Amino acid sequence: MxxxxxxxxxxxxxxxxxxxxxxxxxxxxxxxxxxxxxxxxxxxxxxxxxxxxxxxxxxxxxxxxxxxxxxxxxxxxxxxxxxxxxxxxxxxxxxxxxxxxxxxxxxxxxxxxxxxxxxxxxxxxxxxxxxxxxxxxxxxxxxxxxxxxxxxxxxxxxxxxxxxxxxxxxxxxxxxxxxxxxxxxxxxxxxxxxxxxxxxxxxHSNRINQLKLWGRVLSRARLNDKNATVSAVTENDFDDLNASPEDLSGVIDYLNSVPDSKFAILLAEDRKGNIKGSFRTQDDMIDLTQLAGMFGGGGHKKAAGFTIPGRLIQEVVWKIKRG
Amino acid sequence: MxxxxxxxxxxxxxxxxxxxxxxxxxxxxxxxxxxxxxxxxxxxxxxxxxxxxxxxxxxxxxxxxxxxxxxxxxxxxxxxxxxxxxxxxxxxxxxxxxxxxxxxxxxxxxxxxxxxxxxxxxxxxxxxxxxxxxxxxxxxxxxxxxxxxxxxxxxxxxxxxxxxxxxxxxxxxxxxxxxxxxxxxxxxxxxxxxxxxxxxxxxHSNRINQLKLWGRVLSRARLNDKNATVSAVTENDFDDLNASPEDLSGVIDYLNSVPDSKFAILLAEDRKGNIKGSFRTQDDMIDLTQLAGMFGGGGHKKAAGFTIPGRLIQEVVWKIKRG
Missing domain, CATH: 3.90.1640.10 (inorganic pyrophosphatase (n-terminal core))
Known part of the structure; x- marks a missing residue:
């Protein structure tokens, strides 16, 4: 000791x-x-x-x-x-x-x-x-x-x-x-x-609808032009699957597991008209507190996030429309 | 020692x-x-x-x-x-x-x-x-x-x-x-x-297309009338995503994580006209070697599988059509 x-x-x-x-x-x-x-x-x-x-x-x-x-x-x-x-x-x-x-x-x-x-x-x-x-x-x-x-x-x-x-x-x-x-x-x-x-x-306690929610997040994963792995979840997804933001816990670690990607971003709408952004990185050179800070958020170097009013709109990529 | x-x-x-x-x-x-x-x-x-x-x-x-x-x-x-x-x-x-x-x-x-x-x-x-x-x-x-x-x-x-x-x-x-x-x-x-x-x-070395493949598997997860969590992957999925059966490694553990489900089944087509079935269970009362044996397969009590000629056809549920 x-x-x-x-x-x-x-x-x-x-x-x-x-x-x-x-x-x-x-x-x-x-x-x-x-x-x-x-x-x-x-x-x-x-x-x-x-x-x-x-x-x-x-x-x-x-x-x-x-x-x-x-x-x-x-x-x-x-x-x-x-x-x-x-x-x-x-x-x-x-x-x-x-x-x-x-x-x-x-x-x-x-x-x-x-x-x-x-x-x-x-x-x-x-x-x-x-x-x-x-x-x-x-x-x-x-x-x-x-x-x-x-x-x-x-x-x-x-x-x-x-x-x-x-x-x-x-x-x-x-x-x-x-x-x-x-x-x-x-x-x-x-x-x-x-x-x-x-x-x-x-x-070992994932509800089937939690798996389906993870399935949607992973199916939508893409590498953007900044070499970030991005995915998103809308309020509709939560409604469809009778799921809640807590059901997302852990899935970002998978988005953050792509070897060539610099960091991972998961964007999620909530029922109050906000967007919650979560960041993770494996890259020792990246400080995510700066990135989260751009959206008024914070956290740790390797795991950070923010919450802002807004809705997600799906174009070719997922973007944030500030509320 | x-x-x-x-x-x-x-x-x-x-x-x-x-x-x-x-x-x-x-x-x-x-x-x-x-x-x-x-x-x-x-x-x-x-x-x-x-x-x-x-x-x-x-x-x-x-x-x-x-x-x-x-x-x-x-x-x-x-x-x-x-x-x-x-x-x-x-x-x-x-x-x-x-x-x-x-x-x-x-x-x-x-x-x-x-x-x-x-x-x-x-x-x-x-x-x-x-x-x-x-x-x-x-x-x-x-x-x-x-x-x-x-x-x-x-x-x-x-x-x-x-x-x-x-x-x-x-x-x-x-x-x-x-x-x-x-x-x-x-x-x-x-x-x-x-x-x-x-x-x-x-x-932490999942290619983005592996994540997408996992996404498809999890999105399709359903509880069948035997209280098994079932999902399936076709040759088309592998083709679309430039993925291989090895990319499925680990995803069945998630199918097997649904608390009320007795066991998990993942069915996957391969390029040789076979279907590979994988079983997992958390239930101490279930012996999967018997289940796999019905399809000519084998394995352990808690993890078993089989390979048979056939293709998957999607109806309301995923079934096996023997080849």
């Missing part, structure tokens, strides 16, 4: 020892890392006699509902009833979404907020902060924290942690996969993590 | 010590495991002063040509010039494909054939046999053999081994992924294996 957080781990251990009631907040639009880390920490702290509640303002996605105790996550919090509050995998304070109604969460005189995350955007908004941008996922930090606290990693805890690792590395495909990632994954699997269910829920 | 093969490892060590010229044969239609294992073993044995040649009767797929020394693999062999011959990842003797022209390869009085494999179908056709059906891939066995021989695992060797492991587990998605798989992968990554290139060559 890394020695990087030993001081913070010691402080957290001390705080936990003095606490009875502990809250754990996941980020809005929760994903496998924030939920996996939250549930693992909850179960771990419960095993040493603490009263722990997990919270997420937004609904838990279907493919995370198989996780042990996922049904115990609450969407309403009363911050004053907790001795300490963990913010888990929240890249910024507003990602908690509860701090709007309860600004005292961010007031160090009122709340002991422990901020554990791996996003570069994190601005250390907690009283204690562990922000390790080298960690593949926040679950990795939780794994080491549980180990430090001497908490036994049960099968259920292992499943939650591994699910986060698997999700945030895109099933060990993304560039944040390294030797330590795989070692932790190996250890969690040895502790009984339900690998099969994790894979199944992450990748 | 497992003690299961210690006796065979000792015999192999002894044989290698007495040999100067060593051949390694991969199976026909070579994949990442057989090629990765062959090149890793070749480089390892070369590092201790042996003259080693790797052989594969069929061409090396494009996405394996990035592997170190892939360009040194030969497709013509003279068995008599080698002291020992390794058959690597060959699930049956005929898979070597060289034994047709050189039956002496299978004659224990003429050839010291060392058979290293992980397929249940393997019938111990060598003089020495290590057939470990619990191994995720043959590269895992080679990894332990190199370790046993005291050979240093260089970056290049690590890349070849990891590529085989990654390929045979479907990027750690298939059910042959376990704690040991991930541990070996972690160790190989720590030794400098080129993880990024492995992922890129395995998953």
């Amino acid at each position: 890394s020695n990087a957080y030993l001081q913070e781990f010691a402080q957290i251990k001390e705080l936990i020892a003095r606490s009875s009631n502990i809250a754990i907040i996941s980020h809005k639009g929760p994903d496998s890392d924030t939920i996996g880390a939250s549930l693992a920490l909850k179960m771990g702290l419960e095993s040493i006699g603490k009263n722990v509640e997990s919270f997420a303002k937004d609904p838990i996605p279907t493919n995370l509902q198989f996780l042990p105790k996922a049904d115990t996550i609450k969407n309403a919090i009363n911050p004053s009833s907790f001795d300490i509050i963990f913010a888990i995998d929240c890249g910024a304070a507003y990602m908690m979404k509860f701090e709007k109604d309860y600004p005292e969460i961010l007031d160090p005189s009122k709340t002991i907020l422990i901020n554990i995350d791996h996003h570069p955007s994190n601005e250390n908004f907690g009283v204690i902060n562990i922000v390790d941008t080298t960690a593949s996922a926040t679950v990795s930090i939780i794994y080491f924290l549980l180990e430090y606290l001497g908490i036994q990693i049960t099968r259920d805890i292992a499943t939650c942690l591994l699910n986060g690792l698997y999700g945030d590395t895109g099933s060990f495909r993304h560039s944040n996969t390294n030797s330590l990632t795989l070692k932790i994954a190996s250890n969690l699997t040895a502790k009984g993590a339900d690998y099969k269910s994790i894979v199944k829920n992450q990748f | 497992s003690n299961a093969y210690l006796q065979e490892f000792a015999q192999i060590k002894e044989l290698i010590a007495r040999s100067s010229n060593i051949a390694i044969i991969s199976h026909k239609g070579p994949d990442s495991d057989t090629i990765g294992a062959s090149l890793a073993l070749k480089m390892g044995l070369e590092s201790i002063g042996k003259n080693v040649e790797s052989f594969a009767k069929d061409p090396i797929p494009t996405n394996l040509q990035f592997l170190p020394k892939a360009d040194t693999i030969k497709n013509a062999i003279n068995p008599s010039s080698f002291d020992i011959i390794f058959a690597i990842d060959c699930g049956a003797a005929y898979m070597m494909k060289f034994e047709k022209d050189y039956p002496e390869i299978l004659d224990p009085s003429k050839t010291i054939l060392i058979n290293i494999d992980h397929h249940p179908s393997n019938e111990n056709f060598g003089v020495i046999n290590i057939v470990d059906t619990t191994a995720s891939a043959t590269v895992s066995i080679i990894y332990f053999l190199l370790e046993y021989l005291g050979i240093q695992i260089t970056r290049d060797i690590a890349t070849c081994l990891l590529n085989g492991l990654y390929g045979d587990t479907g990027s750690f998605r298939h059910s042959n992924t376990n704690s040991l798989t991930l541990k070996i992968a972690s160790n190989l990554t720590a030794k400098g294996a080129d993880y990024k290139s492995i992922v890129k060559n395995q998953f």
